[in-house]
Amino acid sequence: MILFEYPFNERVRALMRLEALLDRMMFFAKPGDARHHQVALAALFDLLDATERTDMKGSVLQDLERQRNVLQSLRDHPSVDPKTLAAMLVEIERVITNLNAAGKTGQELRANEWLSSLRGRLAVPGGGTQVDMPSFHAWQYRSEAQRCADLQRWMSSLMPLQAGISMVMRLLRETGQPTDAVAPQGAYQQMLAGKTYQLLRVWVDESADVFPEISANKYMVWIRYSSQDGEQRPQPVNHDVAFKMTLCAL
Template sequence: MILFEYPFNERIRALMRLESLLDRMIFFAKPGDARHHQVALAALFDLLDATERTDVKSSVLQDLERQRNVLASLKDHPSVDEKTLATMLIELEKVAANLNAVGKTGQELRANEWLSSLRGRLAVPGGGTQVDMPSFHAWQYRTEAERCSDLERWMSTLMPLHAGISMVMRLLRETGQATDAVAPKGAFQQMLAGKTYQLLRVWVEESLGVFPEISANKYMVWIRYSAQDGEHRPHAVTHDVNFKMTLCAL
């Protein structure tokens, strides 16, 4: 099954973009070829760009506090496992405390003169070559352990944000219940009766070779399935498509 996710508002859209960049950075920072580590640095610089003008930290802290209050109100609910709830509250408080303890997102990295110069060069197509940045070329020839150590140190300032976003998105995704659905002739609509959701999750069988084009608001979800062969523009399918979907709201 291929999972597609659609955010209902710009706040969740921004968190999903940051989540994707953080995942890419962490993946390519693992021990491996120096070219993988260049991708990790590019993702790190994209994160600095994405957080430069927005106070992501405060937004995530507000979401964590909101969830803590919601969970705390369930303490006396008879159907709630007290041990599981207590563990979740401790985890929430720990993630929030770690995030609150750091300064502005990426500030230490922006103050690093070498990283700042490299950030400017990598923004230029092919700018990270030895022609433009011999110091970066030399860094790529350091041992794998040395490069990984540097990356881990630089990434450490972003890890509290990563933990906070992961917690918010995990709690959001866990609020929904997957249901089976069918898109007659490739099109599906569902009225939402004004209920506010934040995320739509859609699972499609990989073998079907289709993907959903989604639009949604507080009144309705609209999904149109299309296919694409790699050479031509995507085209709408005209056969029924079975899929699973979940509507999520914190």
């Protein structure tokens, strides 16, 4: 099954973008070729750009503190497992503590003159070559262990935010239960009856060779399935499509 997710608001959209950049950075920062590490650095600089003008740390803290208060109110609920609840509260408290202890997101990286210079060069197509920045070319020839150590040190200031975003998105995704649905002739609509949601998750069988184009607001969800062969523009399908979906809200 292929999972597609659609945010209902800009805050969740921003969290999903940061989540994807963090995942890319951490994946390519693993031991490997120097060209992989250049992709990790590019993702790192994209994260600095994305967090430069918005207080994502404060937004994530607000979400976590709100969820901590909600969970604390469930302590005496008979259907809640006290051990599971206690473990979740401890985990949330740890993430909140680490976020509060961290300074402004990426401030140490922005103060690093060499990284700032490299950030500017990598923003230019082909700017990371030895022609423009021989010091970066030399860094790429360091041992794999040295490069990984440097990347881990530079990434460390972003890890409290990564843990916070991961926790918020995990709590959000766990609020919904998947349900089976069918899109007649490739189109599906569902009225939301005034309920407020933050995230729509859609699973489609990979063998169906279709993808959903989604729009949603506080009144309804609209999904239109299309196919695309990589050569032409996506074309709407005209057959029934079975899928699973979940509506999530914290």
